[in-house]
Amino acid sequence: MRPAIFGKTATGFYTPAFLLKNLTVGNFYCFSTWIKIQGANSALIRASLKTENRTYNCIGTVLAKNGCWSFLKGGFVLDSPSNLALLLFQNSDDKDIDITIDSSSLQSFTDQEWRFNQQFMINTQRKRAVTIHVSDQQGNRLQGAAITINQVSKDFPFGSAIAHTILGNLPYQNWFVERFNAAVFENELKWYATEPDQGKTNYTLADQMLEFVRAHQIIARGHNIFWEDPKYTPAWVRNLTGPDLQSAVNSRIQSLMSKYKEEFIHWDVSNEMLHFDFYEQRLGPDATLHFYETAHQSDPLATLFMNEFNVVETCSDVKSTVDTYIERIRELESGGMYMDGIGLESHFTVPNLPLMRAVIDKLATLRLPIWLTEVDISSSVGKELQGVYLEQVLREGFSHPSVNGIMLWTALHPKGCYEMCLTDGNFKNLPAGDVVDKLLKEWESGEMKGVTGEHGSYSFYGFLGEYKVNVGYGDRAANFTFSLPPSGETKHFSIHL
Numbered sequence: 001m002r003p004a005i006f007g008k009t010a011t012g013f014y015t016p017a018f019l020l021k022n023l024t025v026g027n028f029y030c031f032s033t034w035i036k037i038q039g040a041n042s043a044l045i046r047a048s049l050k051t052e053n054r055t056y057n058c059i060g061t062v063l064a065k066n067g068c069w070s071f072l073k074g075g076f077v078l079d080s081p082s083n084l085a086l087l088l089f090q091n092s093d094d095k096d097i098d099i100t101i102d103s104s105s106l107q108s109f110t111d112q113e114w115r116f117n118q119q120f121m122i123n124t125q126r127k128r129a130v131t132i133h134v135s136d137q138q139g140n141r142l143q144g145a146a147i148t149i150n151q152v153s154k155d156f157p158f159g160s161a162i163a164h165t166i167l168g169n170l171p172y173q174n175w176f177v178e179r180f181n182a183a184v185f186e187n188e189l190k191w192y193a194t195e196p197d198q199g200k201t202n203y204t205l206a207d208q209m210l211e212f213v214r215a216h217q218i219i220a221r222g223h224n225i226f227w228e229d230p231k232y233t234p235a236w237v238r239n240l241t242g243p244d245l246q247s248a249v250n251s252r253i254q255s256l257m258s259k260y261k262e263e264f265i266h267w268d269v270s271n272e273m274l275h276f277d278f279y280e281q282r283l284g285p286d287a288t289l290h291f292y293e294t295a296h297q298s299d300p301l302a303t304l305f306m307n308e309f310n311v312v313e314t315c316s317d318v319k320s321t322v323d324t325y326i327e328r329i330r331e332l333e334s335g336g337m338y339m340d341g342i343g344l345e346s347h348f349t350v351p352n353l354p355l356m357r358a359v360i361d362k363l364a365t366l367r368l369p370i371w372l373t374e375v376d377i378s379s380s381v382g383k384e385l386q387g388v389y390l391e392q393v394l395r396e397g398f399s400h401p402s403v404n405g406i407m408l409w410t411a412l413h414p415k416g417c418y419e420m421c422l423t424d425g426n427f428k429n430l431p432a433g434d435v436v437d438k439l440l441k442e443w444e445s446g447e448m449k450g451v452t453g454e455h456g457s458y459s460f461y462g463f464l465g466e467y468k469v470n471v472g473y474g475d476r477a478a479n480f481t482f483s484l485p486p487s488g489e490t491k492h493f494s495i496h497l
Contacts, residue, residue: 016101018087023051023078028114030075030354033104035089037064039097044318046092047074051082058316059355061092063323069102070323073362074315075354092318114353118399123461125401126156126443129490131459134452134471137496141456145473145497151445155464155485156398157182157219157405158440160422161374164188164205165413166212172412175427177216179440184221184373185209186411186418191226191252192234198248201255210263221373221407222264224307225256226291228276238278245282253291257298268307268343268373269295274320274328275309289335296338306332307343307373312359314352322359329366342366345374347409347419349381351392357400364402372397374409376420377432386420387431394439408436459490473497 023029037043047060060074072089087106091097109117134145159182166172176183187193188206195201213220226249230238240248257267270279270288279287292304310317311325318324329340342363363370375393377386397403410422410432422433429437445462452458464484471478476497484491 073358160408161411163411222267224268305341305343309345
């Protein structure tokens with residue numbers, strides 16, 4: 001692509017742009033470019049697309065620094081065809097700066113090509129080849145041995161939020177356990193829930209919910225220790241300042257983390273800190289780092305997450321662009337933060353999958369665990385489109401090799417869910433529920449039956465997880481289990497009959 005000079009200003013600055021011809025509706029467009037700025041120490045550069053019919057205000061961003069090259073990656077999908085469009089790169093605050101671009105690339109993929117790539121990544125990252133060798137006690141290969149293989153558990157964590165409404169609700173419990181291997185408590189661990197009045201902690205509901213997940217061997221995320229949004233901070237905490245607030249904060253961490261040490265695989269430590277800063281305003285700029293340090297000391301084996309919205313859902317939110325997220329993580333790391341993880345809430349309206357992939361690609365350069373932590377689709381689009389868009393998001397997340405787990409934000413209440421329910425009150429699937437059930441079945445290894453060949457072996461590709469195998473030959477039989485962890489190599493097992 002060759003940039004055109006576009007919109008030269010009275011002060012001599014210009015906005016670079018590309019003329020794009022004959023864009024196809026429904027195709028996935030991925031672009032990247034290197035950007036250098038002059039005229040400011042740093043600037044948030046936003047890519048936008050103008051077609052004959054509409055403007056896509058943000059399809060990629062980069063936080064560019066003066067005098068050095070910065071990498072912008074983004075993408076878009078058109079909802080109507082375009083004969084001539086402009087891909088523009090502008091300063092997000094509209095101040096005049098010089099923007100130079102270089103080594104730009106634009107790639108177009110059909111829906112079929114995009115889905116093919118997703119499936120290829122699933123087959124190579126979420127599955128693995130296995131060869132089972134069957135022989136007698138003397139090592140002679142046994143051809144024609146009958147083999148039955150069943151996957152008994154999945155390696156990839158796929159779960160949902162639950163609320164106290166699951167307690168004592170056997171139909172809800174059965175429905176959940178049949179589907180999910182991971183859970184997160186919607187509100188029951190939050191400070192306003194466990195200590196609504198100062199000094200009066202109550203973990204009864206959280207304890208009962210933890211008993212439920214523990215009884216069914218379901219892993220659970222801890223959500224959350226602190227929430228930076230003052231609206232969700234206990235009223236009595238909002239009235240504290242200085243040493244009194246510091247004392248309350250220390251007490252909160254000690255009480256929560258000592259009680260639940262080693263119970264939760266993750267903790268969202270300081271929720272939505274890119275959008276809100278209640279504690280840092282009152283306790284100073286190192287307050288968040290102190291939270292992470294103290295939480296790590298209290299539960300050293302838990303992965304501590306930074307959980308945030310509008311990172312992967314859109315790039316229009318200047319508070320939570322991908323580079324802002326990366327910069328904050330690096331600040332905390334330089335201060336000594338331990339075992340950090342990337343939490344992407346993923347509250348979508350209309351997903352932009354090329355942008356979603358670009359953001360996760362960039363976050364993956366940090367080499368930290370990435371989870372989609374609160375996935376849902378806005379109720380504003382209607383139930384049918386919730387199902388369509390949810391499938392898009394889940395396929396994109398599951399197929400990305402850097403995504404380590406997916407959590408839905410679909411805790412069921414008598415009056416519904418936060419934005420998206422999977423079922424109605426009688427556990428009859430809604431469109432989003434149909435999608436989840438379809439993908440859960442697609443992403444597991446069903447029962448496999450076969451016989452060993454002339455070399456006494458049987459091979460298959462299976463999703464990562466735990467397996468149970470039954471082998472029979474004449475009047476001899478054996479059962480065994482094996483684990484299939486990630487690896488690019490074929491896993492070999494030998495069985496003696």
